[in-house]
Amino acid sequence: xxxxxxxxxxxxxxxxxxxxxxxxxxxxxxxxxxxxxxxxxxxxxxxxxxxxxxxxxxxxxxxxxxxxxxxxxxxxxxxxxxxxxxxxxxxxxxxxxxxxxxxxxxxxxxxxxxxxxxxxxxxxxxxxxxxxxxxxxxxxxxxxxxxxxxxxxxxxxxxxxxxxxxxxxxxxxxxxxxxxxxxxxxxxxxxxxxxxxxxxxxxxxxxxxxxxxxxxxxxxxxxxxxxxxxxxxxxxxxxxxxxxxxxxxxxxxxxxxxxxxxxxxxxxxxxxxxxxxxxxxxxxxxxxxxxxxxxxxxxxxxxxxxxxxxxxxxxxxxxxxxxxxxxxxxxxxxxxxxxxxxxxxxxxxxxxxxx
Amino acid sequence: xxxxxxxxxxxxxxxxxxxxxxxxxxxxxxxxxxxxxxxxxxxxxxxxxxxxxxxxxxxxxxxxxxxxxxxxxxxxxxxxxxxxxxxxxxxxxxxxxxxxxxxxxxxxxxxxxxxxxxxxxxxxxxxxxxxxxxxxxxxxxxxxxxxxxxxxxxxxxxxxxxxxxxxxxxxxxxxxxxxxxxxxxxxxxxxxxxxxxxxxxxxxxxxxxxxxxxxxxxxxxxxxxxxxxxxxxxxxxxxxxxxxxxxxxxxxxxxxxxxxxxxxxxxxxxxxxxxxxxxxxxxxxxxxxxxxxxxxxxxxx
Amino acid sequence: xxxxxxxxxxxxxxxxxxxxxxxxxxxxxxxxxxxxxxxxxxxxxxxxxxxxxxxxxxxxxxxxxxxxxxxxxxxxxxxxxxxxxxxxxxxxxxxxxxxxxxxxxxxxxxxxxxxxxxxxxxxxxxxxxxxxxxxxxxxxxxxxxxxxxxxxxxxxxxxxxxxxxxxxxxxxxxxxxxxxxxxxxxxxxxxxxxxxxxxxxxxxxxxxxxxxxxxxxxxxxxxxxxxxxxxxxxxxxxxxxxxxxxxxxxxxxxxxxxxxxxxxxxxxxxxxxxxxxxx
Numbered sequence: 001x002x003x004x005x006x007x008x009x010x011x012x013x014x015x016x017x018x019x020x021x022x023x024x025x026x027x028x029x030x031x032x033x034x035x036x037x038x039x040x041x042x043x044x045x046x047x048x049x050x051x052x053x054x055x056x057x058x059x060x061x062x063x064x065x066x067x068x069x070x071x072x073x074x075x076x077x078x079x080x081x082x083x084x085x086x087x088x089x090x091x092x093x094x095x096x097x098x099x100x101x102x103x104x105x106x107x108x109x110x111x112x113x114x115x116x117x118x119x120x121x122x123x124x125x126x127x128x129x130x131x132x133x134x135x136x137x138x139x140x141x142x143x144x145x146x147x148x149x150x151x152x153x154x155x156x157x158x159x160x161x162x163x164x165x166x167x168x169x170x171x172x173x174x175x176x177x178x179x180x181x182x183x184x185x186x187x188x189x190x191x192x193x194x195x196x197x198x199x200x201x202x203x204x205x206x207x208x209x210x211x212x213x214x215x216x217x218x219x220x221x222x223x224x225x226x227x228x229x230x231x232x233x234x235x236x237x238x239x240x241x242x243x244x245x246x247x248x249x250x251x252x253x254x255x256x257x258x259x260x261x262x263x264x265x266x267x268x269x270x271x272x273x274x275x276x277x278x279x280x281x282x283x284x285x286x287x288x289x290x291x292x293x294x295x296x297x298x299x300x301x302x303x304x305x306x307x308x309x310x311x312x313x314x315x316x317x318x319x320x321x322x323x324x325x326x327x328x329x330x331x332x333x334x335x336x337x338x339x340x341x342x343x344x345x346x347x348x349x350x351x352x353x354x355x
Numbered sequence: 356x357x358x359x360x361x362x363x364x365x366x367x368x369x370x371x372x373x374x375x376x377x378x379x380x381x382x383x384x385x386x387x388x389x390x391x392x393x394x395x396x397x398x399x400x401x402x403x404x405x406x407x408x409x410x411x412x413x414x415x416x417x418x419x420x421x422x423x424x425x426x427x428x429x430x431x432x433x434x435x436x437x438x439x440x441x442x443x444x445x446x447x448x449x450x451x452x453x454x455x456x457x458x459x460x461x462x463x464x465x466x467x468x469x470x471x472x473x474x475x476x477x478x479x480x481x482x483x484x485x486x487x488x489x490x491x492x493x494x495x496x497x498x499x500x501x502x503x504x505x506x507x508x509x510x511x512x513x514x515x516x517x518x519x520x521x522x523x524x525x526x527x528x529x530x531x532x533x534x535x536x537x538x539x540x541x542x543x544x545x546x547x548x549x550x551x552x553x554x555x556x557x558x559x560x561x562x563x564x565x566x567x568x569x570x571x572x573x574x575x576x577x578x579x580x581x582x583x584x585x586x587x588x589x590x591x592x593x594x595x596x597x598x599x600x601x602x603x604x605x606x607x608x609x610x611x612x613x614x615x616x617x618x619x620x621x622x623x624x625x626x627x628x629x630x631x632x633x634x635x636x637x638x639x640x641x642x643x644x645x646x647x648x649x650x651x652x653x654x655x656x
Numbered sequence: 657x658x659x660x661x662x663x664x665x666x667x668x669x670x671x672x673x674x675x676x677x678x679x680x681x682x683x684x685x686x687x688x689x690x691x692x693x694x695x696x697x698x699x700x701x702x703x704x705x706x707x708x709x710x711x712x713x714x715x716x717x718x719x720x721x722x723x724x725x726x727x728x729x730x731x732x733x734x735x736x737x738x739x740x741x742x743x744x745x746x747x748x749x750x751x752x753x754x755x756x757x758x759x760x761x762x763x764x765x766x767x768x769x770x771x772x773x774x775x776x777x778x779x780x781x782x783x784x785x786x787x788x789x790x791x792x793x794x795x796x797x798x799x800x801x802x803x804x805x806x807x808x809x810x811x812x813x814x815x816x817x818x819x820x821x822x823x824x825x826x827x828x829x830x831x832x833x834x835x836x837x838x839x840x841x842x843x844x845x846x847x848x849x850x851x852x853x854x855x856x857x858x859x860x861x862x863x864x865x866x867x868x869x870x871x872x873x874x875x876x877x878x879x880x881x882x883x884x885x886x887x888x889x890x891x892x893x894x895x896x897x898x899x900x901x902x903x904x905x906x907x908x909x910x911x912x913x914x915x916x917x918x919x920x921x922x923x924x925x926x927x928x929x930x931x932x933x934x935x
Binding site: 030031034035038039042149150153154156157158159160161162163165166168169173290291293294295297298301312313316317319321324325327328331332335 | 391491492494495499500501502503504506507508510511583587590591594595596597607610614617618621624625628631632635636638639640643
């Protein structure tokens, strides 16, 4: 028998994974530090005096001084940042000036609505975008390729807030096919608040868990338009990326191997090529998900969606800086977390990815 | 004309300039065959013309109010696209709005890539801890949701065109820094840079005179592709009331003011939105075509 | 009766600058023997091999007066009929296992895929066959190789896996397209020996595509020499030294010989009529 170098014993797939999580957490921590630093700077250079907005115009000088001490504003900058940092790590993002409620609990209340919307939107984007991209890649230059390309570019060029208004005008105003702004009709809104067990804050999930299917249907009728809208934007991105990844994979030699083995074309595309496309596509999907979390700022304004995006904009107009920055930090955290998750998934899907 | 073409397609160019122009000519030929890219070019061209000749093209003063003629539907004689709630002609406002849009695009297209180039080339040229630090900062900005960061910045600096531009530029530079750094790393150790260094040139001069020009082509493609995004963010800021202030005819802010009459007078919000869509589509088509032509990797068949 | 019959095969690619002919009228027939196809890169030898399996993708197009495999008309066969031939009756080993194996599927999955999907064989049986095939290509530790991913294999190892994969269904014809060119010199001989033994034992037809005339001369029964999409000479391997065509002679002469003269090797002379476009 010819002497053959032994195959190296493969290390457990989990070990590089742990490394990935480790370095991911480090990146996360550093990025968050930067995030907090930037928001801190922004908060300090803001021309609005936070004390005046808390105390009101008529506060006496003594009251003002007392408050200055109480809020630690007499400390040097670096110490203020350290305090801000320490508070943030403990989950204290400050107190909203408008409501006098802790920002974190307000944000926590709003977050599920945004999450629900962005998740559904991403789902829609993946379900339509991946097949569209594959279709275009398998027939480059064909009519279907052109259509996918133009539809995608339109999605890239679309002012989302405007499309939302048009959608409302057509599907709610004229056709009355969908529920209007908000997450529920007013009657269900009361029911949700007072008669339902709230598990997640996501109405679709909670109403289903409560077995309230009429409310579930109502929530669907409200979410379908904004979700389809966000889904379109994410579909534009996902279909383009899928097309380019798929084209690249289909030109590889292992595809010929699969064909030589007599595999049917659907299997060549959807199994052999797709498993390779999936590797970079995961990052793209995570990015588009993160992008939707952000894109919700404008969409939520249009659809009166009580999520994080509308929280931030509302706070902005009330000059409620702690709320704006708190909301920003939370979106940033979601952003970074998604990036890290996609990195982990990437390692799981691609056997070549070593720590 | 034909001798010019011969000169351009000469397979043995006599000078570097001829070779460059020849390459450009071939690229132009390829772009011209790409119908979508040409559509984009035409749209962008029309936008430039519209902005340049706005006073000649617009049938009315974009700011002139006429309360007796408010909320007229499209097709009304004298007001092709209808009027808004102050009786201002929507078409004229859209035509003049193109100036504001171009102004914002131009400012961002100059500032953001410049900032990115500066950070990217410095990072790539010096390497070491400077590189690590600058790239970490870049990553942080990349991790930041762009629109929300721009929102927060505008909130701090106060609404207005210049502040909106600044906020957009401050959120748009990281990709350019990444590109510039990658390009810098490929040329940093080349012989001609070493030669310049031996002649006694200092770092600023090497970076500005010899490295930045190498980064420009890839940065310019990226700028074209990014312009549509800039238009959308600027319109978004305007829509939220954080960009250009009324009564100036900025498209995003026009949509926002038409929102109140959405169900009755749909055109007030619809028309400026169409303008945004068409212009950003134009930039996307053009950028897409440019990339197809200039990036050899994406050449399909 | 011959196994494969090819008459006047043409492969054309439509490009931006007009059609380009990669193969221009190639004819040959093949029994259960070893046919070598030799030529420099761009001579159309790879395209000829892939045409037999009808694996030329658009914008490429295949034309032929006749092309049949064991009585099946390859030009008229439906895609379904072609799939039944591919893998099952005609296999192909490609140049570089680094690219020809799917990087995100483990070896076992790729080996058993054909058995399980095409032949509907159960998991355990397919696995046993795959392990037997790996043993047949002299892989010592088949269990471990089954669980490995392609990037964890050396080039020689990968090519053995590739050969095993193609030989599992016991095809009648194997097309080997530069099967050793991407491998280290020391491994080439081993892989060739394995290929040689398997083809001999199983009595398959073999089309061996290579740029290496001497290698083909040693390995095959008959040789086709291709240049610019055409067959310029066909001869028995044992008569290689008596090659008539100037191109073949040129190929032979530009290799150094042990004990030969130490002067500079002659380059290929392409001045003859045969090298002209459209000749």
